[in-house]
Amino acid sequence: MNSKIQLIKKHLKEGTLQKMWIQTKWIYQYARRYWKAMVLYTVLGLAGTGVSLISSMISKDLIDIITGHQTGKLLGTFAAMIGFSIANILVGQASGYASTFINLKVDAEIKNDIFAKMLVTDWESLTAYHTGDLVTRWSSDASNISNGILNWIPNLIIYTAKFISALWVVVYYDPTFAIFALLGIPFSALMSRPLLRRMRNNNERSAAMNAKLYGFNQEAFSNIQTIKAFDMIRFYIDRLKNLQTDYINMRLDFQKMSMLTSILMSIVSFIVSYSCYGWGIYRVWSGMISYGTMTMFLSLSGTLTASVNSLTGLIPTAISLTISAGRLMDIVEMPQEDYSGDKEVRAFEKEHRVEGMGLKMENLEYTYHNGTNVFEHATVEAYPHEIVALVGPSGEGKTTMLRLILSLLRPQDGRAWICAGEDHNNTVEMSPSTRRLFSYVPQGNTMFSGTIAENLRNVKPEATDEEIIEALKLACAWEFIEKLPDGINSIVKERGGGFSEGQAQRLSIARALLRKSPILLLDEATSALDVATERKVLKNIMMDTYPRTCIVTTHRPTVLNICSRVYAIREKRCKVLDQEEIDKMVRDF
Template sequence: MTTRAQHTSSFAALGRLLRYARGYRRQIIAATTCSIINKLFDIAPEILIGVAIDVVVNQEESFVAGLGFETAQEQITILAVLTFFIWAGESLFEYLFQILWRNLAQRLQSDLRQDAYEHAQRLDMSFFEANSSGQLVATMNDDVNQLERFLDGGANAMIQVAVTVVAVGAVFFVLSPLIALLAFTPIPLIIWGAFYFQRKASPLYADVREKVGDLSSRLANNLGGIATIKSFTAEQREAKRLKDASEAYVDANRRAIRISSAFIPVIRMAILAGFLATFTVGGMMALEGSLNVGAYGVLVFLTQRLLWPLTGLAEVIDLFERAMASTRRILDLLAEPVNVRDDAGKSLEQPVRGKVSFNQVSFRYAGSGAGIQDITLSVPAGNTLALVGATGSGKSTLIKLLLRFYDPSHGDIRIDGQPIREVSLKSLRDAIGLVSQDVYLFEGSIRDNLAYGKPDASEEEIMEAARTAEAWSFIEGLPQGLDTPVGERGIRLSGGQRQRLSLARALLKNPPILVLDEATSAVDNETEAAIQRSLKRIGHNRTVIMIAHRLSTIVDADTIAVVENGRIVEEGDHDSLIRNNGAYAAQWRVQTGQA
């Protein structure tokens, strides 16, 4: 993602942003129009100053006198009235462009973040395995905010610099083409310098955004693993790692700042040359009488109005480059392809009985090459299938394929005879309740977490699911009961309590297919026994697929499949596999102390 971004120009990123924001075309046009009118009003007072000087010097022969205002007093009065309306107009349109640009910034950043998040939710699990959560959070939060800062002020500044050059240039060429040429001589150098520094700064700011993501990842990982850090007394080591990541961010910024800071001194000298040319040549022409004194005043004032704002190009370009580096990351995230498509409009035929079949299913992970090969399995509706085997043998891969976190490279998976690729993801996943070893509880109350899969569940339904999972006994013993906060990732609860809540959460969905991915491997004997009792109650009329390392938990399974190196090497019930005296029997003897 970042490599492609570094080789995309900032103006290409701006083009991509404008295409994304085409729904905001009216707001962009309105904001731009207000910025232009505001700037035209802003440069008008300098012209009026020159006209006023002309009135004072030439009186009845001044430019304003030619408009029908004969006395100098009338001319000054009309100039005062014009000045009032110009300042009022400038203030009005400044208010309008501020409102329009800032509201656009807020609306666009909100939509970008929402679209990026919703797109990320549709991405395959392989994307999340290849990209750190810290980088993604930095993209959706810090990068979006960086773009918002540019739209708040930078966009208006760029437009107004362009308007200044065009409008002031037009006045210059009307009053004195020679001085106009002299005043505009530095502008090509200034623009060349701007593009030169832009090209130099672009990859540097892309690196800055990358370092922000690295820093966010380090912070997220360390705060999430604070218990491990403390248990290994690794605080100093992790503080050093964070400092290294922070210093890398500082260094990346320092390199970018060094380039952007060099812009102003170079441009100042070019501006000085243009101003001196106008000041001296125009002054000589006024002394000779070939240039009106008022016009000379206008030219001197407008030269500063023309050239000095260009020093702000450094700041504007700095803001622009940061924003475009962020824009590339956001739009690159939005451009990430979704391989597991949710194009099917059909739902699983109701009621779902729960028959699951894997038909010559093969799959390999892109990074490691691990996976499964030619798996064929069938689980009748209401039966229990147990998958056993060494870590990395392919058991969890079967579950991921069943849930369509990935799609197999060969073969298909069916529920009640329907290929799961031909039904919507919602219909598929609504039919499956997953209880994994790594329980994730969201920050909130126990009630919120239990009702996560069924937000409209009644109090009675929640309590019944908790009782079935043997979680109610500890819930009612808590001071706040169901309203007890669980903390981030459920940190306020024990591992066994979290596991029972996870089972209750899955049961509340009342899914026809229940999947337990090593759900009892990390719990104490009491919790394991409780979960086993629960399974005996809930396994009736429900298809259960279990992954287990403790063979004692699956002896009652209708079918046990032994997986080795991505293939099924044995299949049968507990008694037949013991009689077969193969891999399962050998593992059973080891776990029961008979080896």
């Protein structure tokens, strides 16, 4: 008793119980949505328990009739037994179907909700997690929650009802038999204690290891070309073996305790069963009970033991649920992006789309969560029909500026707004809601698997083939697409497979142009193109009659002479370069 009190004190001191309570309340927000499903599942389970109990009692009567040669009641009792056996099968199948249907529905809805919350989570906070870890939390942990919501409380009720009803029948017919039937309960409770102490830690380690393995496999398969090019095949095989060894050792460590507990529980179960047999034989031999009553007792003693074991098993299940809830809470309770300006931005877009929109950012200050200070008093502006360039050494903040423009990052100080009108005096503050006004071509290959047309229609589902071809022409991509046998219906493999880096970049630019957003952001988006093609793409954008504002980041100054304005990111600020400085950069390149 004293050790239990010490254990509770330890958990309280570490905040474990308090943490589990908070996680339980978080699960409740989903559980209350599906109370009807839980009630249905519980009712079906209780119906199955009732049918099973009645079947046991009919079986007792049938055996008594046979051993007592009461042929007059044999046919009716036998028919009743068959009827309830069929009913038991039907209820079991109905319960299984309902459970599967509801579980799939609940699982899909919870995953959809978690997915939506992940997508609106603060971007910088989310990047602290490996994508493999995020996928594992979204898939495995969310499924664990959905299974728990449907099963835990209903099973608690069902197993409790099964235990109480079976115990009541046993006590009703022979109270002494209940003593033997309940012999294993104290031992079951005792043996669950060492498992519970290790269950939470094991589940946490298991979830972390699963995420690590998933992340390793994801990165390895995504970078097979690099692994082959550097001849790292043996290195990656060995890394996988080491990860698998760590996982196996972790699982076996827990399995040893589970195996020992299982053996001891089985021994106790044998002792209880044979004690019941012995006591039943004695009671029948002494004439205190009938042979049918003894067989019923033996059946119900198994039900009692199974119910206790099932109820005990709900405790580790609850621990597993709270761990999954905690892992999901880590993600969905991070700062969320604010989309409260959606209505205002839509109205602003409707009013000013025809004339075009620009942007202005004043005195921005930004420091990453890791303490890296990027900007102090940085100012940038860009307006319709302009191409504005951001130049500077790698790592100085060009991509960070685009992330600030897209509100993926939030500045610690300064102002940023979208502007329109002749004097640019009609404004709306930049926020996640203003992303609908941008098209963005990030660094690297960002094409998805599917056809070229499907890739482009991701940003504009209603786009016609003619609109797609026009965007491809502007991006200088039509010249190689029209030569393909299937044209715009040609297949793009994962990560742009089947196309060169330069071709994939032009497809990405075409996708951005197809959207016809007021502001276009190109982040080193022409780095894989030759200089002539790069200049041609930018000239096409500039000569397009659509009132587009274009901001590009580049390492290559060869296209700066066609830009309206060039900002050099220096000393955490954005300095406008004059023509002499631009010419010098071009000469020195």
